[in-house]
Amino acid sequence: MLAFQAIPANSSASGVGTQALPIAGRVLGEISAAVTDDIREVESIWRGLQAGGVESPGQSFDFIRLWVENRRIARTDQRYVVGSVDGVPVALLALHRKRVRGVPVFTWFPGANVGCYAPVANYGRLAALEPIGRSLLWQSMLSRLEGADVVYLRAIPVEVGGHAGLFNELGVTVAVEKVYRSEYANWEECDRLQRNKSRRKHDRQQGDRLSALGDVTFEVIRNGGDTTGAIDTMFRQRSARFKVMGVRDPFAHDRLTSFYHDAVKPDSGVDVRLHVLRLNAEIVAVRYNIVQGDRMFCLISSMSDDPAIQQGSPGKQCLLRVMQSVFDDGIRVFDMGSGFTDEKRHWCNVQTPLQQHYIGLTRQGALIVAAHQAFQRARFALKANKQVRSAIRGAQVLFDRVTGAGKPEAPAEKAE
Numbered sequence: 001m002l003a004f005q006a007i008p009a010n011s012s013a014s015g016v017g018t019q020a021l022p023i024a025g026r027v028l029g030e031i032s033a034a035v036t037d038d039i040r041e042v043e044s045i046w047r048g049l050q051a052g053g054v055e056s057p058g059q060s061f062d063f064i065r066l067w068v069e070n071r072r073i074a075r076t077d078q079r080y081v082v083g084s085v086d087g088v089p090v091a092l093l094a095l096h097r098k099r100v101r102g103v104p105v106f107t108w109f110p111g112a113n114v115g116c117y118a119p120v121a122n123y124g125r126l127a128a129l130e131p132i133g134r135s136l137l138w139q140s141m142l143s144r145l146e147g148a149d150v151v152y153l154r155a156i157p158v159e160v161g162g163h164a165g166l167f168n169e170l171g172v173t174v175a176v177e178k179v180y181r182s183e184y185a186n187w188e189e190c191d192r193l194q195r196n197k198s199r200r201k202h203d204r205q206q207g208d209r210l211s212a213l214g215d216v217t218f219e220v221i222r223n224g225g226d227t228t229g230a231i232d233t234m235f236r237q238r239s240a241r242f243k244v245m246g247v248r249d250p251f252a253h254d255r256l257t258s259f260y261h262d263a264v265k266p267d268s269g270v271d272v273r274l275h276v277l278r279l280n281a282e283i284v285a286v287r288y289n290i291v292q293g294d295r296m297f298c299l300i301s302s303m304s305d306d307p308a309i310q311q312g313s314p315g316k317q318c319l320l321r322v323m324q325s326v327f328d329d330g331i332r333v334f335d336m337g338s339g340f341t342d343e344k345r346h347w348c349n350v351q352t353p354l355q356q357h358y359i360g361l362t363r364q365g366a367l368i369v370a371a372h373q374a375f376q377r378a379r380f381a382l383k384a385n386k387q388v389r390s391a392i393r394g395a396q397v398l399f400d401r402v403t404g405a406g407k408p409e410a411p412a413e414k415a416e
Contacts, residue, residue: 029086031136035144037075039065045082045089049120055160057290057297058114062269064094067109070259079106083141091121093141097148103368104148115337116155116179116354123161135169142359149365153357155338171359174376180348182334186327194347203320210312214280218321221274224266230276231261234286237302260288277318284309285318294332319343
């Protein structure tokens with residue numbers, strides 16, 4: 001059962017673990033927190049908070065409920081922490097306790113499978129607390145956590161719901177990538193702002209090359225439709241792409257494909273849209289999207305690895321048809337995820353920086369936080385250096401060929 005622990009409105013807050021908080025001033029209202037390992041106990045609170053808008057499917061109750069069920073995550077490894085002001089829920093942290101290289105860590109449930117995350121919150125009330133109130137709120141919530149050394153909250157946007165810095169007081173941070181989004185009133189606005197004469201000509205030429213190969217069709221498949229073949233083809237295409245890139249296939253290695261099949265079932269509670277491009281009835285490109293309100297999030301995209309078909313750029317042609325349809329079908333924001341790609345350069349007019357957030361719950365956790373922050377800074381500096389990145393990928397491909405590495409294996413936790 002949820003049991004709340006209160007912090008008086010005018011109290012002084014000590015740190016969580018080794019994370020010290022500022023001296024508290026007057027905070028309007030009494031801050032309290034509760035924790036449970038039963039997701040059903042927080043369903044009504046969660047749905048009420050997410051009704052104000054979400055930044056990712058990772059904030060959706062139905063998405064996380066399905067993830068927990070599909071991955072068979074034990075209740076002992078689930079934590080749902082609710083923070084309230086004067087008894088009214090303001091924020092919720094949904095956390096998975098896992099072991100990463102032997103270290104117990106609280107983190108988001110879906111790992112790197114969703115582009116960005118954030119606590120589920122009433123952003124207006126959170127903003128009204130101001131920094132000192134938010135510090136007290138997070139301190140109260142985090143003090144309810146036991147059983148791990150570190151809280152690691154990856155990829156939180158620096159701005160949510162029109163408010164900047166709402167999570168600045170939530171641990172220590174490292175700036176990482178950006179999340180890329182297309183925000184337009186309709187296709188005409190998108191077309192006018194994102195495509196010049198040269199772009200339109202280029203898109204038309206690619207379309208002509210693809211059409212020269214046969215009959216091109218585009219369709220949207222929703223929950224309950226004939227999705228199995230499209231999803232299986234998408235994962236085969238992604239696996240081939242990962243092999244070319246010389247990186248591990250997370251969907252195969254971590255055995256995640258069943259989740260994406262489950263999410264598109266009629267009773268999943270998750271609104272899935274598969275955008276499928278076919279050539280002579282054969283699938284040549286797929287985009288797996290989840291819709292939440294007026295936002296659509298692309299989780300996976302794929303295209304054929306046949307060189308003859310790639311000359312017609314099926315992936316870009318599929319995305320072009322998506323862009324031509326979604327904004328006139330009630331979508332206001334199309335989230336293409338984090339990490340820069342060519343398609344995001346072409347279509348996304350909004351870029352929001354992301355930060356990793358760390359909290360050391362124990363003395364050992366504080367040391368781990370410092371080490372992982374240094375690792376993340378080095379990692380993202382490396383990703384920005386194309387020459388070094390290419391050399392490392394080439395060495396990895398050679399290693400895999402010589403050793404036979406890279407074959408699917410039993411799921412294992414990894415450092416993110």
